[in-house]
Amino acid sequence: MRVAKLILTGLVSLSVSVVAFAKAEKPNIIFILADDLGYGDLGVTGHPYAMSPNLDRLASEGLRIENAYVSGAWCSPSRAALMGGVYPAREFNVTHTLDYNKPSMTSVLKDAGYTTAHYGKWHIGPKREGPTPDMYGIDEAFITNGTGPTWPKEARKDPHYREKTTPHYVDLTIDFMERHQDKPFFVNLWVYPTHSYINPTKEQLAVYKDLEVEINDFENPLQREFLEFVSQHGDIQDAMRAYCADVTALDTEMGRLFDALDELGLTENTIVIFTSDNGPGPIGTEESIIRRYGERPTLLNNVGSSGPFRDRKISLNDGGTRVPFIVRWPAKIAAGRFDQSTLFGGVDLMPTLASIAGAEVPKNIDGEDLSQRLVTGEGKNRSLPLYWNDRPGWSTMRDKQWKAHLQKGEFRLFDIIKDPSESSDVSKQNPEVSDKYLRALRKWEAVLPKQKKK
Structure with a gap:
């Protein structure tokens, strides 16, 4: 009896230890979402000019998925699908408001023991008088395009306001990590670059002051055709310098975030995801821009690249929905993987992260748990096709x-x-x-x- 009791006690102790170990190993997650950044806008995805050394390094230290899509061709439906795991056309109303009574990425992770935050653009539902972040299980927030703590009016009058938002959001994220590093945390870091209108500071532009654009440096004939249009209606040299400056300014801030993870000793067991909410922004005729902005801008500078794909934001061709998708998790994901076989949709992110975090994957959603494909490259691929109908x-x-x-x-x-x-x-x-x-x-x-x- 004494031996049996010792064995039973040992099993109980082992069980408690396993639970404690599993809890300790639950990864932190930082989900970085760029705004209108095209598939081809990074060095690692083939841009001939834009310098993105920190994001290129992130890809070399982790995984890049070639066939990654968002589930909407523009901001609101794309973001709602990422958070809710359901197709926008099937679930959301005309404002794409996320129903806070249903599971969201943040509420699911909060229920699994995560401390959660959202810093940056929201743009799911109405800009004012919509549901507040806490209703989605978000513990801390500082946002734009939504209801909640935000920038004062005076700050938004600064002509470089948008360019100054990313450093502040990264500051908030680093502070959050420092305060919550002893237990699992999740951060939505949803930044503004490269959404128009692009207006880099002099310091940001200085990086590209000597850039000379040659349209034939872009391999895709569709991109060359687009840049020809820009050159006919504006200054292609200034436009490309401004756009590349915006990309590099974003990349610099990402480098600062990655350095902070290193300094805090959190890199190994932190999942960092970087992607965009849709393809690069469209650019219309001079007349349409005047209608939108009230005057002819000095630069027609929304010259993001769709890579080899057709069209841009708003379109359901791949240029509107195919996005760069990078995941780093040194503890689990082998460095330098380039996955060309996994089909990954925006609706898949929530159930995939829920599974990795040990949370219950919600039922009655369109997303699929592709965690094994993400971590090992093995296991089942997506069982159903991806669908779109937000146009x-x-x-x-x-x-x-x-x-x-x-x-x-x-x-x-x-x-x-x-x-x-x-x-x-x-x-x-x-x-x-x-x-x-x-x-x-x-x-x-x-x-x-x-x-x-x-």
Whole structure:
């Protein structure tokens, strides 16, 4: 009996130790979301000019996913899907307000024992009089484009206000890490670059004062065509210098954040995710810009790169929804991985992080738990296609190598691996595939709530 009691006591002690170890090993998570940063805007993703040494290093120390998408082609639906794990067209109302009575990324992680924070742009739902951050399980917040603690009016009058927000958000994040380093924390660090209108400081611009733009340095003919348009309506040299300065200023602040993680000894067991909310911002005619801003700007400088993909923000072609996606977790993810096989959607982030954090993955969501693909590159890939429908009259899906569109009754099919610019419709050459995806898109549209006209 005494031996049995000792064995039982030992098992209980071991069980307690395992639980304590699991709790101690729960990773911190920092989710960095850029604003309108294109797939091709970093050095690691092929930009010929923009210098991003800190984010390039983050990729070399972790994982970069090639087939990563957000679930909306513009800010609000994309951000709502990242937080809620559901497709915007299926779940959210016209303002894309996230229902605080349903699970969100922050509420799920808070329930799992995380201290949570949100610093930066919110832009989910109305700018004022919407749900407050605490209603989503957020312990600390300082935000714009939402309801909660924010910048005073005087600060927003500064012509370089937007350029000065990122350093402040990084300061807040570092302070938060210092105060909560003894238990798991989660931070949404949602920054403004490279959303227009871009107006770098003299110090930020000085980095690129000698840059001379040659449009043919960009491999994608679609990007060259776009830059030709800019050069006809503005100053392409000043535009590119300003845009690259914005990217590098963002990268510099990211370097400061990464250094702080090192100094606090938190790098090894902190997941750092860097991505963007959609493709690079569109640029219209001079007349449309005048209508929007009230005067002709001195620079037409929203010259972000979609990489090899077609179109930009607002479009459901890959240039609008394919984004850079970098994950570093030294304790678990091998350095230098470039994953070209995993299909990862914005709706997948919440359930994936919930699983990694040991939280209960919510049911009745569109996202899938792809934690094993993230950590090891093995395990099941996404079982269902990705869908989009945040543009009225235009539904899209991605499944394996296929990208299918149903736009105002017209069906198009592309082999996105062979044809990343979505230039060659192969629907007629692949009738069985076309029939399958046409039926899938019609079925998808049939279950969506009717969209209200604005």
